[in-house]
Amino acid sequence: MKPFSEMTKDELKVLRKELKVKYHEFQDKNLQLNMSRGKPCSEQLDLSMGMMDVLNSECDLRSDDGSDCRNYGVLEGLPEAKQLISDMMEVSPEQVIIYGNSSLNVMYDQISRSFTHGVMGNTPWCKLDKVKWLCVVPGYDRHFGITEFFGFELINIPMLPDGPDMDMVEMYVNNDPEVKGIWCVPKYSNPTGNSYSAEVVDRFAHLKPAAPDFRIYWDNAYSIHHLYDNDHDFVPEILNACKKAGNPDIVYKFSSTSKITFPGSGIAAIAASHNNLDDIRKQLKVQTIGHDKVNQLRHVRFFGDIKGMNEHMRKHADILRPKFEAVEEILERELGGLGIGSWTKPKGGYFISFTGMDGTAKRIVARCKKCGVTMTDAGATYPYHKDPHDSNIRIAPSFPSLEELKKAAEIFALSARITTIDVMLENME
Template identity: 45%
Template sequence: MSPNSELQTQLDEASRDYEEFASRGLKLDITRGKPSPEQLDLAGDLLTAVTADDVITPSGVDARNYGGLEGLVELREIFAPLLKIPTDQLLAGGNASLTFMAQALTFATMHGTAADDRPWGEGPRKLLCPVPGYDRHFALTESLGFELLSIPMDEEGPVIAEAQRLAEDASVKGMWLVPMYSNPTGITISPKRAAKLAAMPAAASDFTLLWDNAYGVHHLRDEHVENIDILNLCAEAGNPERPWIFASTSKITLAGAGVSFFGGGPLSVDWMKTNLGKISIGPDKVNQLRHVRFFGDSAGVEAHMRKHAEIIAPKFDAVLDALESAFGDSDLARWTRPDGGYFITLTTMEGIADRVVKLAAEAGVKLTPAGATHPYGLDPANNVIRIAPTMPVLEEVELAAQGLVACLKLASYEKLLAG
């Protein structure tokens, strides 16, 4: 049999498998990294953790009133060791860390930073964006007038040589990073790479690491790496104000009613508080007190996250098992095998990611749009697909994985046969 005849046979088989799957009329969605209802149920007691006659914090603060811009000290004490941030260098805010990110970038654009009071908005401003990366980071900074520069990733994090080369331009103000279980690859930055980023020369005197530690406690396995103390690494390198650290409980407790965190060097925290004081008289301390009562201490957070892992780890395994069974002995695709976080990254043959996504949509499986993992929604190789298996029930994840396999086979053999 000629190579083309063999490929045609494989394409015909893939087409039949796809048509059979599409005929089921399913409606499955693995587009975004949302907690499942079962995960949200784990935090049900949060809703009754504060009552009308019990609103005073252990330190004597009436959680109902104004003030306390830095957030409740009891909450900060719980999360400080988990995030490797001293309590007095950690602020607690509202439900979205993305809001803290937008505020910090806006303040820097208008007023400069703790390390340099020249406003970023006075001239061209650029940010380095490791790819594949987080689409909300890209959308936020693009909306604020930043030019986005892609940085390739390897297994240890952003490629340092390329980052350093681009940082020789003084208009490059910083770099986005998801250091633990990166969105969407699941890569965790190595301590060695983090140390290099902390010490990396940069033309901008206030070059900033936008350290979005969104998944710092979202482990899927009992054995896991520890969070990196980026504050200490930067201080040792002579750049104590380089990191801005962001985190939240959005995927820990209730996604719409969590708490967020901002951490940084001493001057950066004072800078953030000064600017926040112009737009807020304090965060929602009642909700923060709920979290204090619900968790109790840092160990309570860790115990809670083990329950999350019990729910979502089988969903990750279902996707990984389906991909391994279908493509483990081929070179049609490769994929990440994360030990935490919310995503799996699938890398296809070049030029077919959008075709896979389109086929999946037509078969009843919604995937994140191709290109979403890159600045401006443009993946030059058109070969990266983000998979988010957490939201559906396990049976639906298994079905979605079957559909993904069928779509990927069909698109791959179409490509190979077309030459």
């Protein structure tokens, strides 16, 4: 089929009619499909069921250092948990503090503390007239939600194939002292699936922030979440890069086991410089007596070490890979060559990002909905839920079964074609 842009008005109308017949056939099936959220599917969760067996009433629940994991204490995490998580985060155990079950909560707390008490002795942000925050777009809605909740002014930074538009990042960070942070998902980014290049990481490390309390919020959510065994994206380690660049304190790195074991019952952590960790400790010791050490122990005993964790991730990949490939195949088959949209082909992570014609995203999502397919709301990948081009849609292939996913992807592709013709015809009026 030729590109839509080369079709006449009448050809488009004929095609629309044909496509609508197919659409109504799907509609008659009363489907209920969901490609909206980055949740692991049931088979993925089954992979971690063994974690329910590693601790039982016969076990010694003491840490390697002798602490009884059943009692109070050990604010920063068990030594063996620090080892495992720091290996996962590509840093050393001294650079890590283990938290509770949610890295989002760690990020929220980090911003909340900066707001109430300031960063390393700087003025608390609540005392400032304005705080600005850079948001790589499209990006993760819950990141943007936190900074919106605190009333910051959110600034869009386009995500390019190799990372954020660094000219723009440097322009803001190096000149405007009101810019206090940037949200980054450096590896298998949410939602594009792209990873930051070594050059981008290097430019991050060499930022010269106008604000002494500017921090990069480096959410390495998908650090070991590869889809292919021998074809990984590689992102240089940011703490090390910043240290080498003479900027050791400029970054906080976050991670968790949410999409490794059980979301909601995993372990989250922050990695940062010595100075930053000291700053964090001052608050953390007031906020809590300690996090769930039994669960830390459970993770350590289940995985053994990072090799065990990587082995486990291969099993996740075996479940996820066919799903990503199915969506990509269907999009290629149904939309390839039409010139009406592009999509990413990630090597890891949880999302495929679709970019259609301007002004089509909301209508495609609405059309999917009417056919029983729930997509992430159009606009959700932008601050304030406002996609300036109304063109980006996040596709989450992990949760549905392969069979359901294929149907959902077909309906999505169909909705994209019909909507695009609608918009093209309207533009011709």
